[in-house]
Amino acid sequence: MLPHFRAGMDHWDPRVTDGFATRRQVVLFDNAGVGASGGRTPDTAEGFAENVAHFLGALGTDRIDLLGFSVGGYVSQALVLARPDLVRRLVLVGAKPRAGEMAGLGERVPEVAAHDVLTEEDYLYLFFGPSSASRDAGREFWLRRHERTVDVDPESGADSVRAQNALRADWNSPRGERFAELRRIGQPTLVVNGNNDIMVPTINSWILASTFRSPS
Numbered sequence: 001m002l003p004h005f006r007a008g009m010d011h012w013d014p015r016v017t018d019g020f021a022t023r024r025q026v027v028l029f030d031n032a033g034v035g036a037s038g039g040r041t042p043d044t045a046e047g048f049a050e051n052v053a054h055f056l057g058a059l060g061t062d063r064i065d066l067l068g069f070s071v072g073g074y075v076s077q078a079l080v081l082a083r084p085d086l087v088r089r090l091v092l093v094g095a096k097p098r099a100g101e102m103a104g105l106g107e108r109v110p111e112v113a114a115h116d117v118l119t120e121e122d123y124l125y126l127f128f129g130p131s132s133a134s135r136d137a138g139r140e141f142w143l144r145r146h147e148r149t150v151d152v153d154p155e156s157g158a159d160s161v162r163a164q165n166a167l168r169a170d171w172n173s174p175r176g177e178r179f180a181e182l183r184r185i186g187q188p189t190l191v192v193n194g195n196n197d198i199m200v201p202t203i204n205s206w207i208l209a210s211t212f213r214s215p216s
Contacts, residue, residue: 001028002052002072004094005113005164008035008153014144024065029055033160035153043166045071049079056086067091070200071164074098074171080185090189094197096204097182097211099174106198113199117155126199182211 001020003011009028020026031051033041042048052075056064066087068076073095080087112122120142128138156164175181189212193205 001026002048002066002068002075003028004070004072005168006118006156006161007069007072008156010035010148010153011145013141014147015141020067027059027061027064030153033163034156041156041160041163043163044170045074045078045167046082048075048167049082052079053083053086062086063088065089065091067093068095069093070095071168071171073200074167077181077185080187081181084185084187087187090185090187091192092189092205092208093192094194094200094205095191095208096171096200097179097208098171099178100172100204100207101201102172104196104198104201104203109199129194129196179207179211182208185212 001012001017003009008030012028017026017028030037031041031048032039042051056062062085064086066076066079066089068074068091070093073092076087076090076092076095077097080090106125108125112118112125115122118126120139123142124135124138127141128134189208191205191209193200193202196202197205
């Protein structure tokens with residue numbers, strides 16, 4: 001499971017990770033320079049993906065089902081394109097293809113996402129809708145996310161955040177024919193998003209789902 005911008009292992013919702021873990025082994029990790037991991041954070045999705053491949057090799061794991069959330073979804077696409085042999089099935093949550101659409105980005109997203117430390121209110125704005133039901137769900141998530149109090153992952157440092165911002169900027173730039181690389185992804189893929197994602201506009205999930213080639 002590959003997380004969103006700036007996120008480490010403790011940013012996942014335990015309800016999600018524990019739910020998956022009832023039927024399968026779940027692997028969470030911090031890429032280089034993220035959270036408690038040492039090293040230098042890559043500044044491209046391909047660099048992140050290369051580290052994922054090395055990590056899997058160190059585990060002795062040669063076949064995975066891969067879930068990528070937001071920026072983790074960018075890295076997931078980069079990994080499956082570079083190492084299709086590693087990935088059996090793919091889940092992309094709140095993600096977009098390279099050079100995806102920016103229309104629909106929330107007006108305050110660049111400002112809020114750049115805060116040194118993201119508060120509960122920041123998370124409610126970025127990840128949840130404005131309705132009272134959605135905000136209540138966000139507050140419940142916030143409590144679950146902070147249940148673990150021992151050996152908690154530190155926030156990513158400034159150098160890592162700068163590198164991840166460079167990754168996002170690079171992902172916004174096309175390479176050759178726009179979206180052509182998606183037709184090389186043949187793994188069964190589930191694309192998931194909210195109906196109004198203000199960080200990665202929801203239209204991008206439609207582009208992903210409609211452009212992948214049929215599984216071979």
